[in-house]
Amino acid sequence: MTVHSERAGQALAHLGEADPALAALALWIAHRDGAPMRSDGATIYYDAGFALRPLPEQVGLAGHHILHVAFRHTPRMAAMQEREGARFDARRFNLAADVIVNEALLAAEHALPRPAVRLSDLLALLGEPAEAAATALADWDVERLYLALGAREAQGGGETESYARAKAFAPDLAPDADRGGEDPEAADWQGHLSRALEAGRQAGRGIGRLAGALGDLPAPHVPWERQLRGLVARALGHRPQHAPARPARRWIAREAQARAAGSPTPGFEPALARDGARPRIAVGLDTSGSVEDDMLTLFAAELAGLAGRTGAETHLLAFDETVQETRLLPPTGIAAALRARPLRRGGGTSFVEVLTQAEALRPAITVVLTDLDGVFPPRPGTPVVWATPHAPLAPPPFGRVLVMDR
Incomplete structure (x- = not known):
């Protein structure tokens, strides 16, 4: 291991004995002296106070940042910022990442400087049932926790920030800033983590003992918003039609050149006409109640962005078993329009009427x-994308399924 941090040398050397998994992960990370103590997607910076701490705390604090890097928290934070835009709260995301990492380290019997924020504490603030650390770590990832904390704050709960200050x-x-929401190293880190955790599991100590109980592991992932944008962009893509009454410009040039040269006139080539209709x-x-409010908020924001970027005419059909309401949404302010006129919630689900009216x-x-979870009609004539909060137990009979899992 090449370590350029003098302050971290003792702690990193001790990792091989204390936690084989963290020691293996540390090999893939750059270690530098710098202030304040922090980490990004590739480097951990150690401040002057780090070397003054007891060795167990040094190991735990180094492990805290090693897991930040290994779990790809910095690029995942950038991806969430790209998703939420001006609504993004970096402090809340960092808090969500910290409590998951700290809970994992404490479950692995590492020491941390006190006071330390913990996942179990935040889940209690959210009103979630008390769970064993291993269960909570398996159930929660940083994106889900960030969104849950945001939903709590939107309801007027200020407990999260009070807890953070305390x-x-x-x-x-x-x-x-250079990478944005992209993380080309996610797949590599997935492999690093898998091998490191297996080594720790076999050694029987450290973070490797939690190998099957960590739900915040990184994975190569294309955000659902980006997939949706691509699908819509392809569907709205310009498909020019032939205009038989108008010659193509290149045919005019070739025909003139043939006449001047006295050669045979080329076969007629029609021009392409643009469809002037607005997409x-x-x-x-x-609105049957199965779609949670925070997911509806994200979907509305992405819908507004799609309409703004494409200039498409956007028609909303709110439905459960029947279509309750149809709206031509305004070119701007789509999300605000949805909030201003809340939709009825509850009831069963049928896709027959909504897809029939959409087709019209x-x-x-x-x-x-x-x-x-509803009744499906025969396949319609236009492409259908099913945006769903959770992977379905069985695929629908037609259309593309887009799981909004982040």
Whole structure:
């Protein structure tokens, strides 16, 4: 291991004995002296106070940042910022990342400087049932926790920030402005983690003992918003038609050149005519109660972005067993329009009427936000994308399923 941090040398050397998994992961990370103590997607910086701590705390604090890097928290924070735009709260995301990492380290019997923020504490603030550390770590990842904390704050709960202040919480993730939401190293780190955790499991100590109980592991992942944008963009893509009454410009040039040369006239080539009609999107919104408010908020924000970028005419069809309401959404302020006129919630689900009415609009694509638990009609003539909060138990009979899992 090449370590350029004098302050971290003793702690990193001790990791091989204390925690084989963390020691293996540390080999893939750059270690530098610097202030304040922080980590980004590739480097940990150690401040002057680090070397003054007892060795067990040094090991735990180094492990805290090693897991930040290994779990790809910095690029995942950038991806969430790309998703939420101006609504993004970096402090809340950092808090969510810290409590998961700290809970894992404490479960692995590492020491941490006190006071330390913990996942179990935040889950209690959210009103979640008390769980064993291993169960909570398996159930929660940083994105889900960040969104849950945001939903709690939107309901007027200020307990999260009060808790953070009481624990003297200070953000320690350094954003990487150059990468944005992309993380080309996610797949590599998935492999590093798998091998390191297996080594720790076989050694029977350290973080490796939790190998099967960590739900926050990174994975190569294309955010659902980016997938949705691609699907809609392809459906709205310009498909020019031939205009038989107008010659193509290149045919005119070739025909003139042939006449001047006295050679045979080339075969007629029609021009391509642009369809001047404004593209149209039909959006079916399942209001049966199966779609949670925070997911509806994210979907509305992405829908607004899609309409703004494409200039598409966007028709909303709110439905459960029947279509309750149809709206032509404004070119701007789509999310605000949905909040201003809340939709009825509850009831069963059927996709028959909503897809029939969507088809009548002759859209380029129909996007349906639903849990896919309903009655399906025959396949419609236009492409359908099912945006669903959770992977369905069985695939629908047609359409593309897009799992909004982040």
